[in-house]
């Protein structure tokens with residue numbers, strides 16, 4: 323633990339998506355991913371211009387917000403980007419200090435510190451801009467006992483499909499435009515005090531057709547990991563370029579959610595209609611040579627199409643959904659770590675070939 327950490331972060335507080343229809347999106351995350359209803363804000367709570375549904379699964383909180391006003395910033399954001407992540411909120415002990423320290427180091431303010439209160443206590447929040455139109459909001463909860471934040475009421479519908487075993491956000495990846503990766507690496511280093519854990523270049527991450535570069539940024543205590551991707555020159559259009567084109571700029575590419583039992587989680591998600599990238603059966607013919615002994619039954623992993631990778635510290639199991647929106651932009655990763663602290667580099671090639679097959683079907687390769 324770095325005692326000079328000027329931006330101590332306790333974890334991800336929430337991730338807010340701006341979507342076209344928050345009510346229906348909430349139903350999708352409940353039904354398909356097993357998120358539980360937590361809080362609501364909208365016309366009934368005095369808001370005139372938006373509706374937000376808050377869902378929770380263990381430590382993960384998603385806020386789904388849609389606009390009721392064609393002229394507000396939510397509608398503008400949705401019109402430009404489609405459904406996507408607007409806010410990556412970080413749980414801190416001191417939101418004012420987090421704001422001051424980052425702004426002092428060059429962060430562009432999104433909103434000044436504001437104290438929000440209701441009968442359940444007090445929350446302080448402040449925001450700064452990051453890549454594209456994405457923002458970080460610092461959230462300081464002082465013994466707040468309410469459902470989510472002041473202004474929200476508890477949302478308690480009878481419809482509650484079971485959880486699927488998702489526990490916490492392992493990492494969140496941003497795609498940035500050509501030539502922007504090092505600018506944002508520097509932003510996370512200088513403005514937020516993160517460090518660059520690992521880098522991949524186009525030699526690590528390329529197939530016959532496409533290439534990308536990636537650098538993994540981590541905060542002082544390692545609770546927050548933000549890999550940042552940039553497209554690289556390839557024979558054809560990379561998935562990062564496809565994202566940038568359809569998202570109309572930089573934004574969050576995927577949210578990786580950890581599970582303690584990936585076999586159970588993937589079985590549930592598949593049964594509920596979540597679609598995953600597919601790697602061919604031949605992947606499993608050579609995987610043991612690469613990863614050695616694992617505890618899980620390889621036949622079961624193959625049947626569920628779960629991927630495996632190993633590093634010096636252990637191994638990991640992972641799988642990626644197809645984009646969960648209309649545009650080929652945001653998707654989710656499901657990951658179970660068994661010692662490994664890396665990100666599945668050994669699976670990149672098989673995955674990218676799978677993504678290219680999807681891109682070819684979309685006519686965007």
Ligand code: FE2
Pocket residue numbers: 493495576578655665
């Ligand atoms: Fe990932």
